[in-house]
Amino acid sequence: MNHDYRYLQKIAKRYNLKANGTKKNLLKRIKNYETQHKTKVLKGGQKKTNYFLKNTKLNQREQTYCRCIYHVAAQQPDWCLTEQAYDKKKAELQKIAKKYRIDHTGLKQDILDRILAYQRKNKLNILGKRKRTIAKGKKQCYNPYSICSKSTRRKGRIECFKNTNLKNLPKNELIALAKLKGKSLKELRN
Numbered sequence: 253m254n255h256d257y258r259y260l261q262k263i264a265k266r267y268n269l270k271a272n273g274t275k276k277n278l279l280k281r282i283k284n285y286e287t288q289h290k291t292k293v294l295k296g297g298q299k300k301t302n303y304f305l306k307n308t309k310l311n312q313r314e315q316t317y318c319r320c321i322y323h324v325a326a327q328q329p330d331w332c333l334t335e336q337a338y339d340k341k342k343a344e345l346q347k348i349a350k351k352y353r354i355d356h357t358g359l360k361q362d363i364l365d366r367i368l369a370y371q372r373k374n375k376l377n378i379l380g381k382r383k384r385t386i387a388k389g390k391k392q393c394y395n396p397y398s399i400c401s402k403s404t405r406r407k408g409r410i411e412c413f414k415n416t417n418l419k420n421l422p423k424n425e426l427i428a429l430a431k432l433k434g435k436s437l438k439e440l441r442n
Contacts (some may be wrong), residue, residue, distance in 0.1 A: 260282065313406060320404060321397060328428065345360060349363055420439055
């Protein structure tokens with residue numbers, strides 16, 4: 253990478269390093285610091301921290317997915333994560349399926365498909381007009397897993413938590429992760 257000298261001085265000052273010397277020495281100091289502290293400065297001057305363990309088996313897309321989950325979860329209201337209100341629709345669908353003696357096991361989409369098939373077959377309107385998100389007051393709950401799956405075009409299950417370095421996770425995302433997992437911060441760290 254070809255950086256100009258002033259840009260390197262700014263980065264060195266941000267890291268509290270000596271900002272004098274040759275361009276080569278300055279670059280060497282910065283790279284050593286970034287390697288030791290697992291940090292990288294982006295073009296805009298923001299620090300990018302590595303959320304994952306050194307020996308992670310996640311590829312780049314999977315890491316992006318996991319970071320997305322933490323970020324989206326941190327933006328959710330607390331009640332949304334603790335109650336997992338974004339997944340209430342599955343419970344509602346299971347209740348409806350039980351009422352009409354339809355198989356209520358499996359994924360949410362499978363249950364919905366069976367209910368819709370039953371509706372068509374019996375010419376009923378069981379579901380009516382239901383909202384896609386469950387709202388409480390003015391705020392809405394969004395499922396971080398589905399949002400991030402769609403944005404990263406990822407399919408399948410990933411063990412994000414096992415590969416995450418909790419020490420490098422920002423505090424608001426760490427708290428959101430604990431609520432998402434239904435654990436306290438102390439339990440999460442152990």
